[in-house]
Amino acid sequence: MSITDILDILIVSVLIYEIAKWIKNTRAWTLLKGIMLLVFVAMAAYVCQLHTISWLINNTMGVGVTAAIIVFQPELRNALEQLGRKNPIVNLFSSDESRDEKVGYTDRTLQEIVRATIEMSKVKTGALIVMEREVPLGEFERTGIPVDAKMSSQLLINIFEHNTPLHDGAVIVRNNRIVSATCYLPLSDSLEIEKELGTRHRAAVGISEVSDSVTIVVSEETGGISIAQGGRIYRGLTPQQLRDRLAVVKNDYSDGRKFRLWKGLNRNERKIRK
Structure with a gap:
């Protein structure tokens, strides 16, 4: 494994971490659950040979991605703005996650x-x-x-x-x-x-x-x-x-x-x- 491989893995890991944190802190988590449900339905339709449902899902998936981008345009814009304002290295190793932790109301x-x-x-x-x-x-x-x-x-x-x-x-x-x-x-x-x-x-x-x-x-x-x-x-x-x-x-x-x-x-x- 070379230095470039390690750098490649590190960059991909940071990107996955930032995307996961963005999904957690926005309404995109709700969208992700809906996508996972659709994937589950598509897999079930494929296994059970439900051809009509499979055809509908395959033909509407592209439109769904475009609609999701339109619906979550404010969140995407804010994510890009925050990415441009902050220091990725400092943010990666910061320990300010306790503020985002959900606790029940007392x-x-x-x-x-x-x-x-x-x-x-x-x-x-x-x-x-x-x-x-x-x-x-x-x-x-x-x-x-x-x-x-x-x-x-x-x-x-x-x-x-x-x-x-x-x-x-x-x-x-x-x-x-x-x-x-x-x-x-x-x-x-x-x-x-x-x-x-x-x-x-x-x-x-x-x-x-x-x-x-x-x-x-x-x-x-x-x-x-x-x-x-x-x-x-x-x-x-x-x-x-x-x-x-x-x-x-x-x-x-x-x-x-x-x-x-x-x-x-x-x-x-x-x-x-x-």
């Missing part, structure tokens, strides 16, 4: 969120709190202002206070910390959303359509509390109902970390959709 974090939500509901302070789960929200986090502060109800209330610099937009919560404020979220174009709901509620549904996040909304007009999850919004929640739903989210996250590699519906998720 009881204290949920209590602080519930306390802040109830207080803002009483005085009709509009709020939009996004709790990140398995799907990373880095692309939306970058649209806001970094906070990276320990979760507290006082800080949440102060962020959404009227006429403050950070009150407009969403707050993203990750690993029991407030990571960013004034974040822009995608608006849902679903026709099932009631016409009287405004931009804040549509943004909550929109982020729940592209991720598995749980978003808490406080209406500025009525003070009503809502939760958006899985592309649906649940309105008019009482403080106890809010606690119950967040408790289900906490238990569901813990169960998923232990027993599930593929994200799907389990008993707790079906319960929250009732």
Whole structure:
């Protein structure tokens, strides 16, 4: 084995590592799971001699790759921009992976969120709190202002206070910390959303359509509390109902970390959709 062979292996290893890390930190992981499912279906169709399914998959694969590039164009652009800004050697040997490690939400974090939500509901302070789960929200986090502060109800209330610099937009919560404020979220174009709901509620549904996040909304007009999850919004929640739903989210996250590699519906998720 020559020096060039070692260099070749090292370069390929770095590329594979960077691609894997990019997939982990973006919504591309969801796309990768879908591709793996299609590959499994294609193999099963080949083994079982399902010619029609094999023909459909073979003829749509090229179009699917093009569609994936179009859909994930923002992520690809950000990945190339980050590659141009950072030092690959320093980044390769850095030990800053603990920040990206997913941990379950603690009881204290949920209590602080519930306390802040109830207080803002009483005085009709509009709020939009996004709790990140398995799907990373880095692309939306970058649209806001970094906070990276320990979760507290006082800080949440102060962020959404009227006429403050950070009150407009969403707050993203990750690993029991407030990571960013004034974040822009995608608006849902679903026709099932009631016409009287405004931009804040549509943004909550929109982020729940592209991720598995749980978003808490406080209406500025009525003070009503809502939760958006899985592309649906649940309105008019009482403080106890809010606690119950967040408790289900906490238990569901813990169960998923232990027993599930593929994200799907389990008993707790079906319960929250009732």
